[in-house]
Amino acid sequence: MRDVWIAGAGMTRIGKRSERLQALMTEASLAALAVAGIEKPDAVVIATMNPEEFVGDGNFASNVATYMGFAEVPALRIETATSSGAAALYAGFAEVAAGLHRTVLVVGGEKMTHLSTPRVSEIIGRSIDAYERSYGATMPALAGLITRALMARHGVGLREISQVAVKNHAHAARNPYAHFREPVTIEAVMESRVVADPLRLLHCCPISDGAAAVVLTSERAAVRIAGIGQGTDTLAVRHRHELTSFRATQAAARAAFQMAGLGPERVDFAELHDAFAPFELIALEDIGLVPPGKSGGATLDGETAIDGRLPINPSGGLKARGHPLAATGIAQVVECVWQLLGRAEDRQVSGRVALAHSIGGLATNNWVTLLEAQ
Numbered sequence: 445m446r447d448v449w450i451a452g453a454g455m456t457r458i459g460k461r462s463e464r465l466q467a468l469m470t471e472a473s474l475a476a477l478a479v480a481g482i483e484k485p486d487a488v489v490i491a492t493m494n495p496e497e498f499v500g501d502g503n504f505a506s507n508v509a510t511y512m513g514f515a516e517v518p519a520l521r522i523e524t525a526t527s528s529g530a531a532a533l534y535a536g537f538a539e540v541a542a543g544l545h546r547t548v549l550v551v552g553g554e555k556m557t558h559l560s561t562p563r564v565s566e567i568i569g570r571s572i573d574a575y576e577r578s579y580g581a582t583m584p585a586l587a588g589l590i591t592r593a594l595m596a597r598h599g600v601g602l603r604e605i606s607q608v609a610v611k612n613h614a615h616a617a618r619n620p621y622a623h624f625r626e627p628v629t630i631e632a633v634m635e636s637r638v639v640a641d642p643l644r645l646l647h648c649c650p651i652s653d654g655a656a657a658v659v660l661t662s663e664r665a666a667v668r669i670a671g672i673g674q675g676t677d678t679l680a681v682r683h684r685h686e687l688t689s690f691r692a693t694q695a696a697a698r699a700a701f702q703m704a705g706l707g708p709e710r711v712d713f714a715e716l717h718d719a720f721a722p723f724e725l726i727a728l729e730d731i732g733l734v735p736p737g738k739s740g741g742a743t744l745d746g747e748t749a750i751d752g753r754l755p756i757n758p759s760g761g762l763k764a765r766g767h768p769l770a771a772t773g774i775a776q777v778v779e780c781v782w783q784l785l786g787r788a789e790d791r792q793v794s795g796r797v798a799l800a801h802s803i804g805g806l807a808t809n810n811w812v813t814l815l816e817a818q
Contacts, residue, residue, distance in 0.1 A: 448540045449665035450815070451547070452480030453781040455656035455774075458766035459623040465492070465499050465555040465655070466511040472655040472771075473512055473551045480659040486545035488512075488519040491532035491552030491770040497567045498556055508551070518545075525571040526719065527804030528552060529656065529773030530811035534672055536660045546662050553655030554769040564651050568769075571805040573680035584648060586681055586806050587720040588640030593687040594722055595642065602642060604740030606633040608721040609646050609763055611743065615750050616760025618791040623652050623766030647721040652766030656775035664818070667781050670706070670797070671814040673699025679808050692810035693730040693801065700799075700812040708732035711814075712795020713755040713783060715776035717803040719762045727801050728756070731812065755793040758783060773802035777813060784817040 454475025456468050463471075469490070477483070488509050495504045509519035524531040529552035536550040556564050569582050576586070594600050610630050616622035628646060636645040660669075675695030678684055684691070701707055708731055716731075718724035728739040733754060734747075742748055748756035759765045759779040762772060780798035782788045800813045 445541045446543055446662050448537050448669045449661050449663065450658050450667045450669065450781050451482070451661040451663070451665045452476040452478070452659040453657070453778040454479065455621060455778045456654045457621050458652050458654035458768060458775070460557040461555065461653035465495065465553055466508050468555065468653065468655040469508050469551050469553040470512045472553065472657040473549055476657040476659045477549065480661070482547055482659060484514060485517060485547045485549040485659065487539055487548045488514055488517050489532045489536045489548060489550045490519060490521045491523070491528040491774065492521065493523060493525060493528050493554060493769040494567055498554065498559065524809040525805040526769050527773055527802040527809055527811050528770035529775070530800070530802035530813065531773070531804070531809070533658070533774060533777060533813060534674065534811065537669055537672055540660050540662050548660045549657060550660060550774060551655060551657035552770040552774045554771055555653045556651050556768070557653050561651065576680060576682065583806060584640040584643060588643045590687050591642055591720070591722045594726070597688055598737060600722070600725060600740045602634060603630065604725065604744055605647060605722045606630050607743050608718060608724045609633045611749055612718065612757050612761040612763040615758050615791055616764030619760050619765060622760045622764055623650055624760070624764045643720060649719045649762040649767040652768045654766060654768035654771050654775070656771045656778050658774060658777055658781070666818055667784050668816050668818055669813065670816040671700035671702070671704030673697065673703065673812050675699070675810045677808050679805070681806060689726060689730050690803070690807040690810065692807050693727055693803070693812070696810045696812040697731040700814050704814045706797070710797050711799045712797050713758060713793045714799040714801065715759060715761070715779055716756055716801045717762060718757060719767055719803065721763060723803065724756065724761065731799070731801060750791060750793060758788065758791045758793050773800070773811060776800040776802065777815065780815050784815060
């Protein structure tokens with residue numbers, strides 16, 4: 445298997461955008477290609493979760509490739525719900541590692557803010573089990589159920605959960621690409637309106653538009669994909685063996701670490717999937733970045749802050765950078781690349797090994813990617 449390198453990375457500003465999705469994906473792609481010094485890739489992998497519903501367009505791989513001027517470049521679309529960007533990265537990685545292509549452009553994006561919140565929630569909710577949906581389950585409702593179990597069984601308090609949001613908003617305030625650039629207080633988080641008990645509004649990520657892209661290559665560059673792993677679990681939450689940890693994340697982490705030949709102690713910083721603030725605490729322990737039962741305390745003690753022992757979500761995470769669904773898994777990797785290359789400006793952290801973690805649906809199709817500076 446060939447080594448796979450990241451030759452270029454780019455993304456749009458995340459937030460409420462007026463441009464078409466195709467234009468956002470082109471903006472991110474051209475930025476990544478410019479950094480890589482490549483005019484046209486050998487192949488394109490495109491990630492979108494549900495453009496048929498969100499923007500009314502189908503056949504989206506050909507649609508976007510044509511819009512970008514790459515109509516004759518082989519293109520395919522990848523979808524694993526909210527982890528589609530990470531899955532597209534895997535597909536591009538596999539094409540280069542197998543020797544099928546020398547350079548692959550991987551781009552993900554979503555445009556949702558033009559739709560009403562109930563409509564967006566309904567479309568996203570289709571990624572959970574239909575039987576549970578029939579009883580009123582939504583993504584926030586199931587996340588609230590998991591959060592309540594976490595608090596009851598593991599002693600995690602609302603203050604620890606809220607500190608995740610406070611920390612990530614503080615990080616996003618330094619990020620010009622972020623959806624939210626204003627810090628929040630822990631009191632504001634804990635007093636914001638209830639969305640799905642015990643989760644409040646400021647425990648939940650926003651609805652965002654945006655796109656992100658990377659150029660993968662078989663030729664040596666400054667950042668290498670050291671490991672990448674996928675993990676899965678039952679679609680139905682009621683069929684799982686454990687509510688307060690995600691088997692899909694644990695399996696993905698094991699696979700990524702095994703491929704990379706290193707352990708979690710080597711990770712210097714990470715971008716974790718915090719669509720709901722408690723998911724960051726769960727991921728810290730599932731991946732092995734902190735010992736079981738210690739993620740809440742580590743967060744309160746500042747260990748995961750940008751100037752802490754193990755910076756988590758220096759971009760602001762999904763919570764504050766924003767969560768344009770299929771762009772997110774790639775945006776996490778873009779942030780990691782910028783950090784590894786010393787290009788993160790006011791939010792710069794130090795380190796040579798970075799980790800990106802993406803959740804698909806309600807933790808049914810998860811990914812962990814390890815990046816190493818050379």
